[in-house]
Amino acid sequence: MDTVGKLFRSRDIYDLPKTDALFASAMRETCSFCYRNCDDYKRILDRKGFAPEMIDSIEDLSDLPFIPTLYFKHHHLKSVPDRKVFISATSSGTSGTMSNIVFDLRSLLTGAWMVLNVGRYHKLWSVVPVNYIIFGYQPSKTNRTAISKTAYGFTFFAPAISRTFALEMTPSGYKLNWDRVLKAMEKAAHSKFPMRTIGFPAYTYFLLKDMKAKGIRYKMPKGSMITMGGGWKQFYTEQPDKQEFYRLVKEVLDIDEDHVVEFFGAVEHPILYTDCRCHHFHIPVYSRILIRDPDTMKPIGNGRIGLVNLMSPMVRSTPVLSIMTDDLGIIHDEPCPCGASSPWLEIIGRVGVSDIVTCAAGGDEYLRNGS
Numbered sequence: 209m210d211t212v213g214k215l216f217r218s219r220d221i222y223d224l225p226k227t228d229a230l231f232a233s234a235m236r237e238t239c240s241f242c243y244r245n246c247d248d249y250k251r252i253l254d255r256k257g258f259a260p261e262m263i264d265s266i267e268d269l270s271d272l273p274f275i276p277t278l279y280f281k282h283h284h285l286k287s288v289p290d291r292k293v294f295i296s297a298t299s300s301g302t303s304g305t306m307s308n309i310v311f312d313l314r315s316l317l318t319g320a321w322m323v324l325n326v327g328r329y330h331k332l333w334s335v336v337p338v339n340y341i342i343f344g345y346q347p348s349k350t351n352r353t354a355i356s357k358t359a360y361g362f363t364f365f366a367p368a369i370s371r372t373f374a375l376e377m378t379p380s381g382y383k384l385n386w387d388r389v390l391k392a393m394e395k396a397a398h399s400k401f402p403m404r405t406i407g408f409p410a411y412t413y414f415l416l417k418d419m420k421a422k423g424i425r426y427k428m429p430k431g432s433m434i435t436m437g438g439g440w441k442q443f444y445t446e447q448p449d450k451q452e453f454y455r456l457v458k459e460v461l462d463i464d465e466d467h468v469v470e471f472f473g474a475v476e477h478p479i480l481y482t483d484c485r486c487h488h489f490h491i492p493v494y495s496r497i498l499i500r501d502p503d504t505m506k507p508i509g510n511g512r513i514g515l516v517n518l519m520s521p522m523v524r525s526t527p528v529l530s531i532m533t534d535d536l537g538i539i540h541d542e543p544c545p546c547g548a549s550s551p552w553l554e555i556i557g558r559v560g561v562s563d564i565v566t567c568a569a570g571g572d573e574y575l576r577n578g579s
């Protein structure tokens with residue numbers, strides 16, 4: 209079996225040391241594939257004087273040239289022919305420019321193993337059918353954002369009795385339909401089957417606050433779950449204290465904190481980070497993360513705040529194996545009471561607009577000169 213396939217079949221999803229060597233081999237495999245099949249990627253590596261064979265161990269990955277996520281908004285890199293593109297996903301950018309990442313069938317199947325294993329560890333799979341309430345868009349031909357696809361994908365962890373979408377397609381575009389959501393909540397509360405919500409944390413938070421203000425309280429069936437993904441993005445300033453958020457969930461829906469699950473991922477790095485019962489995003493074996501100094505771009509180690517460099521060999525159809533985000537984060541090494549042994553990532557925020565410009569310039573320069 210290829211090393212990428214072997215890595216993604218790993219069931220000990222938080223045992224990093226056990227998979228270090230395998231991870232390095234898998235990165236080399238994806239790196240050489242992209243190098244051979246994507247001229248732009250080859251050019252980037254050549255300019256940096258880096259060859260895929262130089263990845264011999266996990267330590268070598270800090271030398272692998274990363275690509276800033278912003279780069280993908282202006283360059284559509286791909287390493288498979290069009291006929292092999294199975295899904296073309298765009299990031300949900302608010303600025304108008306969107307990244308376009310293509311997935312071939314093989315990359316998606318690799319990801320399916322990860323979803324299977326992560327879902328098993330975090331007990332997301334269930335044979336008990338559930339009522340889904342999705343604070344997101346109904347997938348359609350015109351809406352190709354990854355988030356709508358991902359949200360829809362999450363409705364397969366447990367069989368669906370119903371799927372209610374908060375954003376509905378109207379002749380004038382998407383519209384938020386609170387009434388429909390509240391009706392679905394009411395119905396779910398009286399069902400014998402659990403309810404699961406899926407969506408942006410901000411939408412979930414605003415809905416719960418609205419329900420609380422209206423004096424609405426439900427006792428959701430046992431096993432009901434709040435699942436959230438996509439981060440806070442433009443709502444950073446309104447992000448509540450986590451404990452306040454969990455209290456609100458308990459108060460309005462009678463769902464306990466350990467049934468509130470948050471996911472983290474990005475279209476350029478479609479790895480399923482799932483928070484543990486202590487709400488930490490542990491790094492799974494399918495990825496590695498380096499924190500880099502925003503000025504020098506050198507790795508600064510764990511326990512210090514810097515730019516988040518995400519790595520994974522999952523996707524080979526677009527060279528996203530090492531990407532530089534515009535997120536500021538920190539990796540924690542402290543042992544976590546949940547028992548997962550891998551360090552966890554905390555996103556502190558995004559670099560400001562002016563900083564993004566600097567970063568973008570820095571990123572482009574980085575790709576041009578190779579410092």
Ligand SMILES: [Zn+2]
Pocket residue numbers: 484485486487488490544545546547548
């Ligand atoms: Zn934990």
